[in-house]
Structure formats: structure tokens, C-alpha cells
Amino acid sequence: MRVAAYHLPTKVSGFEVETRSYGEVTLDLVVVTPGLLAELIGHLEVARERIAKRKGREIAEILSDVFTRWQERTDPFRQAAEVALPAITRYSQAMVVHGLDLLLQGYTAEAFDALCREVASEEVLEGFVPVGSHLGRAYSPSLTTHVLAGNIPGVGLPGLIAATILGSASLVKTASSDPLFVALWAASVAKRDPEIGEALCVLSWSGGRKDLEAVAFDRAEVVIAYGNEQTMRELRGRVRGRFFGHGHRLSFGVIGREVLSNAEEVAERTAYDASLFDQRGCLSPHLFYVEEGGEATPREFAGLLATAMERWAERLPPGSPTVEEAVAVRRFRAGYEAQELVGKEVALFTSRQGLDWTVIYEEDQTFTPSCLQRTVLVKPVTDLSEVGGLLDSWRPYLQAVGVAVAPERIEVLAAQLGEAGVGRICPVGRMQAPPLTWHQEGRTLLHDLLRWVDLEA
Amino acid sequence: MTEPVVKRVLNFIREPRQDDFSRLALEVFAFQYERNSTYQRFCDRRGITPDTVSSWKEIPAVPTSAFKLLDLSCATPEQVFLTSGTSQSSEKRGRHGFPWLEVYDTSLLTNFSAHLLPDGARPRMLILAPSPDLLPTSSLSHMLEVVRMAYGSEGSTYFIGDKAIDIPGLLQTLGEIEARQEPVCLLGSSFAFVHVLDVCLADGPSFRLPDGSRLMDTGGFKGRSREVSRGELLRLYQKIFGIPQAFCVNEYGMTEMGSQFYDNTLSDRVQGRSRPRFKQIPPWVRTRIVDPATLEELPEGKVGLLTHYDLANCGSVMAVETEDLGYKIEEGFEILGRAPGAESRGCSLTIEELQENR
Numbered sequence: 001m002r003v004a005a006y007h008l009p010t011k012v013s014g015f016e017v018e019t020r021s022y023g024e025v026t027l028d029l030v031v032v033t034p035g036l037l038a039e040l041i042g043h044l045e046v047a048r049e050r051i052a053k054r055k056g057r058e059i060a061e062i063l064s065d066v067f068t069r070w071q072e073r074t075d076p077f078r079q080a081a082e083v084a085l086p087a088i089t090r091y092s093q094a095m096v097v098h099g100l101d102l103l104l105q106g107y108t109a110e111a112f113d114a115l116c117r118e119v120a121s122e123e124v125l126e127g128f129v130p131v132g133s134h135l136g137r138a139y140s141p142s143l144t145t146h147v148l149a150g151n152i153p154g155v156g157l158p159g160l161i162a163a164t165i166l167g168s169a170s171l172v173k174t175a176s177s178d179p180l181f182v183a184l185w186a187a188s189v190a191k192r193d194p195e196i197g198e199a200l201c202v203l204s205w206s207g208g209r210k211d212l213e214a215v216a217f218d219r220a221e222v223v224i225a226y227g228n229e230q231t232m233r234e235l236r237g238r239v240r241g242r243f244f245g246h247g248h249r250l251s252f253g254v255i256g257r258e259v260l261s262n263a264e265e266v267a268e269r270t271a272y273d274a275s276l277f278d279q280r281g282c283l284s285p286h287l288f289y290v291e292e293g294g295e296a297t298p299r300e301f302a303g304l305l306a307t308a309m310e311r312w313a314e315r316l317p318p319g320s321p322t323v324e325e326a327v328a329v330r331r332f333r334a335g336y337e338a339q340e341l342v343g344k345e346v347a348l349f350t351s352r353q354g355l356d357w358t359v360i361y362e363e364d365q366t367f368t369p370s371c372l373q374r375t376v377l378v379k380p381v382t383d384l385s386e387v388g389g390l391l392d393s394w395r396p397y398l399q400a401v402g403v404a405v406a407p408e409r410i411e412v413l414a415a416q417l418g419e420a421g422v423g424r425i426c427p428v429g430r431m432q433a434p435p436l437t438w439h440q441e442g443r444t445l446l447h448d449l450l451r452w453v454d455l456e457a
Numbered sequence: 458m459t460e461p462v463v464k465r466v467l468n469f470i471r472e473p474r475q476d477d478f479s480r481l482a483l484e485v486f487a488f489q490y491e492r493n494s495t496y497q498r499f500c501d502r503r504g505i506t507p508d509t510v511s512s513w514k515e516i517p518a519v520p521t522s523a524f525k526l527l528d529l530s531c532a533t534p535e536q537v538f539l540t541s542g543t544s545q546s547s548e549k550r551g552r553h554g555f556p557w558l559e560v561y562d563t564s565l566l567t568n569f570s571a572h573l574l575p576d577g578a579r580p581r582m583l584i585l586a587p588s589p590d591l592l593p594t595s596s597l598s599h600m601l602e603v604v605r606m607a608y609g610s611e612g613s614t615y616f617i618g619d620k621a622i623d624i625p626g627l628l629q630t631l632g633e634i635e636a637r638q639e640p641v642c643l644l645g646s647s648f649a650f651v652h653v654l655d656v657c658l659a660d661g662p663s664f665r666l667p668d669g670s671r672l673m674d675t676g677g678f679k680g681r682s683r684e685v686s687r688g689e690l691l692r693l694y695q696k697i698f699g700i701p702q703a704f705c706v707n708e709y710g711m712t713e714m715g716s717q718f719y720d721n722t723l724s725d726r727v728q729g730r731s732r733p734r735f736k737q738i739p740p741w742v743r744t745r746i747v748d749p750a751t752l753e754e755l756p757e758g759k760v761g762l763l764t765h766y767d768l769a770n771c772g773s774v775m776a777v778e779t780e781d782l783g784y785k786i787e788e789g790f791e792i793l794g795r796a797p798g799a800e801s802r803g804c805s806l807t808i809e810e811l812q813e814n815r
Contacts, residue, residue, distance in 0.1 A: 321749075323782065323796060326748075326749035330520060335522055335523075335526075337499075338523040338527050339526060341526075342495070354752075355750050
């Protein structure tokens, strides 16, 4: 299969294409030059003037419709993604299909409606209206540049959707680890509504190409970027407009003693969160704090979790790890096995096959990030109120917490976790499916893109 | 030495007969399984005992990282070597105890002379590594001292004192040797050589060391000097010391192993053979290159993890699973270096990156 891993405005005059092969799948990629980028940005700015005149709600309805089409397994864009993504991303076929379904489920008409409500009134985008004691008007960015990560299909899509709804043109640099998915999405938008398609441009180039990034950032009012902490620091220094960086984050879970009467079912949902996307996402849990005093001990829960991990490995087989990833898992397992052998309170559970999954029970409560590739730690706490105190040194990196507790405990627990620095609290089993309106890094999606102008009479 | 199996290992190293390796390996495994309760538990977890094993390939290999926590000795060690540790000083160091140092030294001398002194030379040895007085727990220092005592001619000495390289002293000695036409053997860690080469490149001295001079370097750089590729190092050894590439032999060894591996180039030259450069496996060792995910053996040329089965480790565990990447070539392998920590991908986070940031 050969597929274009780019999306360009139709008016672009000429460009060179190169191919990259992943087994049976060949991607066409545009050879990006500073001159081509400058030309593309010119086209995007013209297209932007048109879509900025359209109502955000109307654009949202069109995007929502695009996602409805993607939900059909017969949709040609969806089919291309299903065939190509396993080869490109190293996810198993079953994971790609399941992951796409999960992703698309989140983009319902209701979700788009809720997103649009983030901006109180569309009037603020159309003229000066009373704001407090004066007048104010909100402008959307003329150009938003997106630097994406490729760890999970659809990372960065919310930012792209938000910019488009506001009538901003978007220049997207995809990750080399997945140059395809967002390009397919943009092409599907263009097919549904060519005018919106003209305001989207999706390309791939290797990170660190300062000559290209200078052009891509120069006219961007907003840059939204995903990547590791070092990349974020580096990019932030080179962006003239506003910069929203999504650096590395980690997630975990907490399990109350009262739900352990139903431990098997909790383990099932917990294992699902840790197995999805082979734990490559920032919403993937690294460890679970399990409260003592329930019907199952934390150690017993680790055993149930291991059984559930094995079941999920059968249903959603893991992808093939790189040599480095495999070595990291081996090193992690070896360290814990050695501790177990010298009599520490540690239990190591491993997959029947190779490196499919790993569960470690460890009495030591220290918050310990996992080596990923479906590796989860289980640690005991005498009371869930202790958890906040264990997070202290990881505060800047905390993202989501999957929670399994009785409903009457959730409010107190959520307040403690929120105070400790986490950004999202949700039931276990739903960690990887945040609502479209979730406040990633504590920010709003649409609202934060706006630039306000105050007019004092 | 009273252990019969250890005696048989010693005899095998001195006079290897190919068909004996497998039988001896199983004997050593049975001995280690019985003598070492930690290793026994390690094997039992895998459901492998001396009764279930029919080939040395099935002997459970202990990961090098386990040497940091586990006592793997089969008897009271005569000598304990420690790994040098990485730049993170807080990291625990690996420990390897040798109950029978005679086995270590016999493996070392037999293998060293076959690859560095195949012509029977007894050169003066100039050593760019700390002596055992300075680093008593370093296996490399022990190794070089044993070699110096056994084969080094008069004037064989160390050029590292108090952890700094005596570069002026070395350069002066090299100048004297150049004039006297007496072959030498330079030995040391790769990063120490890079420091010397950098001084020579900056200040200008270069040498035409006498014919028959040779060099053995070992180890990576671990941030202690600039990184230099093997090809570039070989070019610089020739340019600065005047030692032909075939006479430059890289050694690959580790604290967790009682035997080492050397490039084939010098022994091939003496035997009049011409083959690409690779690490030769001594007859009392087997090396498998395995897929890091499945631990299945890989075909020639494919990069994987090295697992060694070393009879000279008869006092601890003979099967050692390393984190070193390499591929099979000729009758041995080529080493690519230590597998890095998993590269972080996307928006999730690896431990190593977090710890760097903290």
C-alpha cells in the first residue's frame, strides 16, 4: 500500500516527494524546504481569512461529521489508517483498530457542542462587546503551528480542532514516528469541506531543523508543541508568539479498600488502562497505590492484575518493542527479581510470553515510574490519604489519576490529589479516554488560544 | 584447589578439546546450582534444574544488572571485583567474587597471549590504566598487572598515578623507545588513549614506534573523554604512534565475566590469515546473540543482546546475560556497545529522563 503522508493547500505550485517504506506500506512524504514552507504559509493566511468569517459552531458541526464518517470501518481514510498504522507505529493491528474506535468515540456532536460553549459567546469574535467596565473583542490566531508527537494516534488533534473552530489556519509538523494519521485526518476534512481544507497543512520533517522551524514559527501567533522536556525548553526559546508546550507527563492510579470486594473486576479495568497503547501515552498509568484492609491484600491485587494483563495481551496484543525498549524492560525486571531473590518484599509477575507485560508488587511506597511496555507497579498504602504526600517530588510531571473508590470518598480524595498537583481524576478503565474539553496541563482548549483586545472609550 | 570440576575447567582452558565444552558446561551448571542458593532460586523460578537441562544453551543466564544485588559466589571469594559504575555515583556497583583466582588468571593469560603475543613477543608494556595499588577492586587493573608480571619485559610500567595520566612521562618514554628500536605494547582504556591522542594532536608530537609494537585498548568512553569511533581511533593510533591497524587489538571484557574477548587481527596476521575484524571467542566460552524480546538466537548479522557462557566463571554463574549489543560475524561477534536506556517516546516519560531532570 502506498499513501500520502501529507496534506497541502491545493494552490501550492510545486514540490518534491520522497518515499519511506515500512514493510508493505510506503509513505509519500514532501521534501520540505524553507521556500516551500514560506509559500505554504502564504496560502494558509489567505485561506484563513475565509474560514475566520465562518461561525465556529458551523465548523464544529463539519468536523463532528468528519469523525462520524471515520467511525465507519468502510471509510477510505479509516481503512488507510488501519492498514498503515500497525506498520508505522509498531502497534498490533488489534490495538490500532481498538485505539481508533476509542479515539473517535470521544468526538461526538455533544463533545463538540461542549467545546464550543467554552467561549461564552461568538459575538466576542465578531466585534467589540461589553467586558466588565470596558469593551473587548477576541481574535483567533491567524496561524497556529503544531509540533506533534507520534506515540498515540490522535495526540495533538484537540489543539488542531480548537484552532480550526476558531478560524485559525494550522501548519502541522507531524512526528517521524507517525507522519500519517493527522495527514489522513486533514485530507478527510478537506474532502468534506474544501475551504477548511485550504487552511490546513500537514507535513513532516526531522526535529531540530532550525531553518524550517524558523519559518514555521516566524508567522505563527501560537505554537502548540508535544515532546520531551528538553525539546520543550529548546522550542520555547525560539518561538516569538505564544507557546503551549506539552512536555512529558505521567499518570497513576489509586484503589480504595472498599472496592477490593470486587477486586477481579477492578483489576480488569486497571489492566486495560495499563495495556492500552502499550503504555506509550501520558495518560498511561505507571503504578497503582492499593489500600490495605480490603478483601484482597495489595499483593493479592497485584496477582489479579497480572492475570488481567495476560488476558488483555491476548485481546489487544502488544506491538514489537525496539531493542532499547526491550532492554529497558529486561533491566527493570532483573532489578526487581534480584530484590525478590534477596528476600525484599517484592513480587514479580511476568507474561507467559517474552516481554508482553510485567506486574511488580513492591512494599516500598516510593513513587516509581515504570519502564513502560505494559509494566505496572502495585504498592500498598494503609490509607489513601497518604498518597498525596508520596507525589511531592513528581509534582511538575503528574497528569491523570485513575481512581477506584466508593462514591462517598471521591470528593475528599480528589481534593487531596488536586492539591498534590494532578490534572485529571477519572474512574479506572477510562484513563485513556479523556473528554474533548479536559484541561490538559490545566488549560482550556479554545479559550486559551484567543487574543483579547480591550477598547476603553 | 579441591573441587574436581574446577580442576577440569582449568585443564580445559589449558588444553581445550572442542567436544568437551558442552559436557563440562553442564557439570559446571550442576555445581553452581548446588553450591549457590541464590542462583538455585533463580533457576527454580524458571523451572530449570540440572536434571532438565540437556544443552548448555538452556542454562539460565543471570543479567549483569543482578550482580548489583545478588551474591553469586559458589565459595568464599579470593578476590572481589567491582564494576566501575556509571557517571551517576549513587548507582549501586556490581560485585563479582572469584573463589579461585587461578582460573581467572589462567583464562586471562592464555587468551591474552594468543591475541596480543601470538608471535611469542615479550615487549615492554606501557600501561594507561591505574595499577591495582590504586584500584584494588578493578578487574582491568588486576588483569593488566597479571599480564605485566607474566609477559612484560623490563621497564613495563603504569602511566596513571593518582587518577591522572602522566602524559609528559609517557611521551618522553615513547620518544626514547622510538630511538632505541625496541617494540612496545601499549595497554589501557580507550578514553585514556583519547586523552593522549588529543594532547598529541594539539601539541604536534607523533611517533614511529618500532616494528612489532602493538596496542590493546578496552572499554567505552562513559563521558570521560570525547566519543571517538573505532575507525577514527585506529586511524589515530596509526597516525600518532605509527602502529599499523592490525596490531591494534580491542579487548571487550566485563567485571561479571572471568574471560575476555580480543580482536582477531594480530593473531590472524601472524598466522597469515586475512579476515574482517571481529571478537574471537575463546574455546572455553560460548556467546549467543539473542533477540532482546524473545531471547531467541538471531541469525548472522542481526543485532541483538550478547549472552555469554564462560567456564572461567565456574566460581559464580557461568551464564551471563549482558546489556551489550552486537552481531555475529565470522567465528565470533562484533560489539556495538551498551544498549542505551529506552528512548522516550511521545508524551510519556521514561525513568532515566525524569531522573536527569530532577
